[in-house]
Amino acid sequence: MTSLTNPSEILIITTGGTIDKVYFDDKSDYQVGRTIIGRLLDEAQVTHPTRIIEALQKDSLHLNDADRDSIKEIVSREPNTQIVITHGTDTMAETARYLSDITGKVIVLTGALSPARFAMTDAMFNVGMAIAAVQSLDAGVYIAMNGTVFPAKSVVKNREMNRFERKQ
Numbered sequence: 001m002t003s004l005t006n007p008s009e010i011l012i013i014t015t016g017g018t019i020d021k022v023y024f025d026d027k028s029d030y031q032v033g034r035t036i037i038g039r040l041l042d043e044a045q046v047t048h049p050t051r052i053i054e055a056l057q058k059d060s061l062h063l064n065d066a067d068r069d070s071i072k073e074i075v076s077r078e079p080n081t082q083i084v085i086t087h088g089t090d091t092m093a094e095t096a097r098y099l100s101d102i103t104g105k106v107i108v109l110t111g112a113l114s115p116a117r118f119a120m121t122d123a124m125f126n127v128g129m130a131i132a133a134v135q136s137l138d139a140g141v142y143i144a145m146n147g148t149v150f151p152a153k154s155v156v157k158n159r160e161m162n163r164f165e166r167k168q
């Protein structure tokens with residue numbers, strides 16, 4: 001078991017998704033690469049203590065229940081009570097609901113609609129919002145995207161509009 005040296009430390013679990021995608025010109029496609037979250041936090045001059053666990057490097061369309069069990073095991077095992085999970089947007093709401101029975105922790109999932117390595121991306125904003133949200137919300141599971149924090153059980157991705165919305 002990992003010992004927590006700083007009780008206010010935010011644990012960031014990366015799972016891949018668009019936020020960590022890398023574009024290869026010669027292949028004309030994207031692949032999920034090593035996480036860029038540490039660099040984003042450095043560039044934003046985040047001083048709050050954080051620790052990063054790279055759990056997966058997958059597009060969220062390829063995540064399955066075994067992957068979600070792995071994420072859930074990490075969240076449950078680690079002593080941190082403030083957890084941010086970077087995740088692909090296509091199945092983020094599904095994973096958030098999957099984690100909803102975890103109690104006593106604030107869990108905020110976030111991601112990006114374009115890779116963090118791009119000049120014009122929502123990645124930095126979404127990660128910053130998740131870092132702020134995890135410090136101010138009550139225990140539960142949330143998604144921080146598009147300038148809004150959604151409770152896990154009441155959010156859907158509107159693929160047509162390419163944004164997250166409250167479930168009707």
